Amino acid sequence: MLRQLAWRNVRRSITTYRLYFLTLSVAVSLFYLFNSLGDQQQIIDFSQMQLEILANTKQALGVVSIIVTIVLGFLVVYANHFLLQQRKKEFGLYLTLGMGQRQVLKILWLETCYVAGLALLVGIVIGILGTQVMSLITSQLFGAEIITYKFVFSLMTIVKTIMYFVLMFVTVACINAWRFSRYQLRELLVAKQRSQIQEPKQIKAKALGFVVSIGSVAIGYSLIMSADLIMNIIVSGLGACLVLGGTVGSLYTGTTVTLEYFRKRKSSYFHSVNIVVIRQLFYQFHLNIATISIVSLLLFATMTTLALGFSYKDAVEANLQRIAPFDATIVFQNAVEYPDMSAAEALLQADVNLDDFGQYDEINLYRTRVTENDFFAQYQNANSTLQTFFNHGATVNISAVSVSDYNQLMDFQGKTPIQLLDNHVALISNVSDMEGVLAELVKAQTSVSIEGKEYTVQTYAMESIQNENYGRDTVIFVLPDEAISGFEKQQVIANLSLNPATAEQTVIQLQQVQAEFFDNPRFNSETGYFTGITKAEIYQETTGQTTLWLYVGIYIGIVSLVASVTVLAIQQLIEVNQSRERYQALKRIGVTQADIKKMIRYQIGFYFGIPLLLATIHTAITIPLVITNVPDMNFEQLLNPLVFTFVLFVMIYGGYSYMTYTSYCQILKEKNVKGW
Amino acid sequence: MEPLLTVRELEKFYGKNGALSKALDGMNMTIEAGEFVGVMGPSGSGKTTLLNCLATIERATAGSITLNERELTTLKPKELEIFRRDQLGFIFQEFNLIETLTAYENIALALTIQGERVDKIEKKIAQLANQLEITSILTKFPHELSGGQKQRVAAARAVITNPALILADEPTGALDSKSAQKLLQTLTQLNQQLAATILMVTHDPVSASYANRIIFIKDGKVFNEIHRGDQTRSEFFQRIIALSAVLGGSYA
Known part of the structure; x- marks a missing residue:
């Protein structure tokens, strides 16, 4: 009997449950989607490194x-709070009819089971379908190919999803x-009083x-812009605080200012149902200012993460291609003692x-x-790299290579060599920050005295002469061969291009060599010691990290997007429960149905729209x-991520606000507003 | 001249074949412009249904309602909304003021939805508020007002549009006797000074005694009606009590 009652309740209050159900299903599917990542190795050809x-x-x-x-869980509790609120009277009725509290609780419990069970089922199905799309994204992110198109499906993940959600329910x-x-009982039967509105x-x-507030947002942003983002954490942190405080402040004071603005403009304030809409929005914003601030912040975080995350990964990879262009690098460090020995001979x-x-x-x-301090003295504050450099006060001698060595290396990589004039020097660097400074040095035809001889800066190139796990070579001189002969030789660098057919095994082989050999800095062979690093290692370290954070970012981003819209939707629907009389009154004094619907659209539109607008502006x-x-x-790089973010927001944000609107109207209908 | 309101053989049935209940069962009545009519009857006599039908919130099963020479029962839903907005004023037991609007804005709303201009709205409200002595409370929100004040604001909202007919549903139901008296004086004032036509449904003989004419209904039909004529209010009250006793049933 109770079971039938519960099932009938779920079916009948489908409008109320619709939004709750949707959120649960989306949550389940997201959970499944991100936890099924490992299953994608079934169809994507990952390398050993990528598997790690x-x-x-x-x-x-x-x-x-x-x-x-x-x-x-918190979200579901919140949604449930709304459901309980809405159905207080119904439960009160059960109790007055003599049903025990335990029985009423059992009805509630059974209802939760039905809805949760259905949501789990639907969510997992959507999740499985989503996984197929997700594998496309994964293959893109990893730069790996999809080997077979087959339906990815994992029992383990399903079991995990069910376990987590059952626990939550x-x-x-x-x-x-x-x-x-x-x-x-009395509380159940008497509707809660609205909090009282005041001018x-x-x-x-x-x-x-x-x-x-607006001023502090502006000042905050100009602080962040003037300070170097990475360098000046205190200043940009202060700027961020000003922006945040200013935004919340402008939201808080802005509601009042907007209301007053409209009240001053009487002809639009006293037009059609505008008074009702403006007052209602003012009331709701005032009441829920904290939620709206948090939602705006979450939306902003989601937008920027989604839009910038992919680009950041691209950027990291672009940088990697520059700082780790070789399959492997081995450096013979004892060149000072053995100036005539090549790296291969030493090895x-x-x-x-x-x-x-x-x-x-x-x-x-x-x-x-020549020290970097002297060479760049004029450019101390040109960029963050040089600022750090000069702040630390380190004195680093600039290295040099011969033009023939350099051109040979370019040739080895299939790149264009340079033609160096006599008494000229070319600059190379693999720190992207330096490009502007180097270009200026070239443009100014700067001359530099190297070991007592004057050279004019002829050209520059952004190149690496060895693999590095981050760009370290601020500048290296490329000098004519005859000039270099008298200099002290420091290192011999061997850059390797592995045989593609056996590359993967070779890397493993190299890493073994490295483990027992290169990684031991004091290892002494007959001729000295070596250091070395493979491209694979660098990629694994760097892309591994960014990929990981990107996934985490997307996951948290989408979840907070869903959480935000659900909270907004629930707040609107709580409102409609308390506003039955209002719509009844409006209807009776002759506000047309079309106008009421327009009012609701405006109300929901602004309520959802303002946080979105704030987040969009800041993004x-x-x-x-x-x-x-x-x-x-x-x-x-931004185009695709922006499109992706936009589509996601349209789907989730648009979908939820539309559903809130239809539920709102539906609840008014069910609440039996006469003439609805 | 045609009466302002004519109700002819009005029927309103609820339920289906088996469990048919007749809320209105051949109701006939007329109201002239400028009248203040009370409608009384025991619970379940069809008072509220009649009011809802007149208010065009419910559709009659059969019969006709003519107001200002327009037949209401055949109007389309959209025409009804416009009709309700322009021709009718409402006063409810539960005030039905909008909580988020000030008293002034509540009254103004009735005009803004008709597309009235701001300067005219200001002028009209100032004048009416003065007459109804609510000028000092115009800036307050409903929750800051007493029941009596709320109901006078509601009365102002009902009359501000100069409707052909004001429908009042137990307007004193939620008021203490002093506030009720004040409101009834206000209604009388509206009726006499502004020539508003009022139809008031009530179960309270005291409230009813303020009207010019009382229509008693029972079982969905007009049972009797009495005119006040030149009688004093207390004489009229005595007659109402006497007739109520004949009518029997509960008035609560």
Whole structure:
């Protein structure tokens, strides 16, 4: 009997449950989607290195999933609170009819089971379908190919999803029971009083506050813009605080200012149903200012993460291609003691034959007495790299290579060599920050005295002469061969191009060599010691990290987007429950149905729209700021992520606000507003 | 001249074949312009249904209602909305003021939805508020007002558009006797000074005694009606009590 009643309740209050159900299903499908990442190796051809990244990412997402489940748990509790509120009278009726509290709780519990069970089913199905789309994104992110198109499906993930959500529902049901047991019968039967509205006070102070808030947003942004994003954490942190405080402040004071503005413009205030809409929005914004601020912040975080995350990964990879252009690099460090020995010869002494690995090219690195401090003295504040450099006060001697060595290396990579004139020097660097400074040096035809001889800067190139895990070579001189001969030789660098057919095994082989050989800095063979690093290692370290954070970012981003819209939707629907009389009154005094619907559309539109607008404005300011400040990020990379973000927002944000609107109208209908 | 309101053989049935209940069962009545009519009857007599039908919130099953020479029962939903907006004023037991609007804005709303201009709105409200002595409370929100004040604001909202007919549904139901008296004086004032036509449904003989004419209904039909004529209010009250006793049934 109770079971039938519960099932009938769910079916009948489908409008009320619709939004709750949707959120649950989306949550389940997201959970499934991100936890099924590991299953994608079924169809994507990952390399050994990528599999390790995948494993790490999977682990991180597992941890994030726990947090996400807790957040969703809170959301479900909140949604349930709304459902209980709405159905107080019904439960009160059950109790007055003589049903025991336990029985009513059982009805509630059964209802939760039906809805949750259905949501789990639907969510998992959507999740499985979503996984197929997700594998496209994954293959793109990893730069791996999809080998077979087949339906990816994992029983383990399904079991995990069900486990987590069942646990969550049980917790929620317990909280419901606890909350319900605290209701008094009288409370159930009498609808809660609305909090009382008042005219805004201290209008002048608030108007001033509004101006100050907007000003502080502007000052905050100009601080962030003037300070170097990475360098000056205190200044940009202060700027960020000003922006945040200013935004919340302008939201708080802005509601009053807007209301007053409209009231001054009487002809639009006293037009059609405008008074009702404006007053209602003012009331709701005033009441929920904290939620709206948090939602705006979450939306902003989601937008920027989604839009910039992919570009950042692209940027990191673009940078990697520059700082780690070779399959592997081995550096012979004892060139000072053995100036006539090549790296290959030195390695042979340690029973390592470079020819076994593939092709290689050697380049000799010399040391000059010119320090970076002197060379860049004029450009101390040109960029963050030089600022750090000068702040630390380190004195680093600039290295040099011969033009023939350099051109040979370019040839080895299939790049164009340079034609160096006599008494000229070319500059190379792999720090992208430096490009502007180098270009200026070239343009100014700067001359530099190297070991007592004057050279004019002829050209520059952004190139690496060895693999590095981050760009370290601020500048290296490329000098005519005859000039270099007298310099002190520091290192011999061997760059390897591995035989593609056996590359993967070779890397493993190299890493073994490295483990027992290069990584031991004091290892002494007959001739000295070596350092080395493979491209694979660098990629794994760097892209592994960014990929991991990107997944975590997308996951948290989408979940907070869904959470935000759900909260907004629920607040609107709580409102309609308390506003039955209002619509009844409007209807009776002759406001047309069309006008009432228009009012609701405006109300929901603004309520959803303002946080979105705020988030969009801040995102629009932040994105260019980040892109111009982070090297290797550019606007072209942004197109696809922006489209993706836009589509996602249209789907989730648009979908939820539309559904809120239809539910709103539906509830009015069910609440039996006469003449609806 | 045609009466302002004519109700002819009005029927309103609820339910289906088996469990048919007749809320209105051949109701006939007329109201002249400028009248203040009370409608009384026991619970379940069809008072509220009659009011809802007149208010065009409910559609009659059969019969006709003519107001200002327009037949209401055949109007389309959209025409009804416009009709309700322009021709009718409402006063409800529960005030039905909008909580988020000030008293002034509540009254103004009735005009803004008709597309009235701001300067005219200001002038009209100032004048009416003065007459109804609510000028000092215009800036307050409903929750800051007493029941009596709320109901006078509601009365102002009902009359501000100069409707052909004001429908009042138990307007004193939620008021204490002093506030009720004040409101009834206000209604009388509207009726006499502004020539508003009022139809008031009530179960309270005291309230009813303020009207010029009382229509008693029972079982969905007009049972009797009495005119006040030149009688004093207390004489009229005595007659109402006497007739109520004949009519029997509960008035609560």
